[in-house]
Amino acid sequence: MTDLVVLSLEAWDAVWRRNQHLVSGLLEQDERLRVLFVEPAADPLHALRSGRRARAGAGLRGATDRERLWLYQPTKVLPRAADPGGDRRRARAVVRAARRLRMHEPVLWINDPAGARVLARTGWRSLYDVTDDWLAAVRTPAETRRLREDEATLLLTCEEVVVCSAHLAAGKGTARPVTLVPNAVDLAPYRAPVDRPADLPPGPVAVYVGTIHTDRIDVDLCLDVARVLGRGRLVLVGPAPLPPGDRERLVRSGVVLLGAKDRREVPGYLRHADVLLVPHVVTPFTESLDPIKLYEYRAAGRPVVSTPVAGFRGSDDPQVTVADRAAFPEVVRAALTAAPHPPAPAPGRAAPAGGPAAPAAAGAGEPASVRAWSTRVTEMRAVLDRLAAR
Known part of the structure; x- marks a missing residue:
């Protein structure tokens, strides 16, 4: 396999998710591989309605942090209800971007279900990577219908289907074979001393790291x-x-919202937390997840309090406490009081070796739920090799 087109649900930015970790690892493993990474379309009208600056999509450009990686962001001019043909036009634009790079028969990696249009247009060998059960999320009837139709097409047509959780494997694998490739963590940044982030408030802190969206976060529980x-x-x-x-409401209640952080900064926030939190809603949607924070939190070695969501519920990690919604606030308060406070190093100095615990080296008796992304890259590579050989 030399060419890969990835239709992603996330942009290629400083906040890395599953797709970025896997694609970056694949590029490192195979010096012949070229990747076109298709980002979600820019939506200027939605941006204006949300009080943000409207902008068109960034188009096709080379990535600044990786060789042999190109990024493409289309523009969504109007909502789907007002522009039923928009998805088909964007699919044609993706094909044109691939052809500009002389990718004529690439492997198609679909994470965004709307990629069914690209598959229908091209017939390229295809992989459907299911990372969330969007059919279980709260969406409008029209969006749910579109998602259901797209997923039915992908499950029927794609030569390979990969899922990230056992729950998804059970649900999506009823009518066809699927391959389970869970998430992971880069362990090295959690082994080294790290400064306390300058914008982390002084004193005891309970920290959540992840996307703060009502699909996942229980805002009232945070309050x-x-x-x-x-x-x-x-x-x-x-x-x-x-x-x-x-x-x-969150800001008025004293909750500190620090915004998105570069992936290289995340270990500092996790390792200098007194307690790490998972204040997630418990829904069929969150039941489908394999949270990356499950691996990052364990690598950080700090106490964790979680609602009974998939991954954390039933964890064998003695650092993890699971509490139902009613008890959650008091359990967090008690954990914050009992937790040994990570030392705050002097400005410009790294935390001492006796500070936040660093995990064991991979393979040196580490818990089964702590796996490096390199392992997952190898697993995904095996799927892609099967697909390319067809």
């Missing part, structure tokens, strides 16, 4: 936690596509 922490602070780190009203 309840903030009310009982006393001198401690609740800190939410990550992209926060929240309704303005929810954001305002």
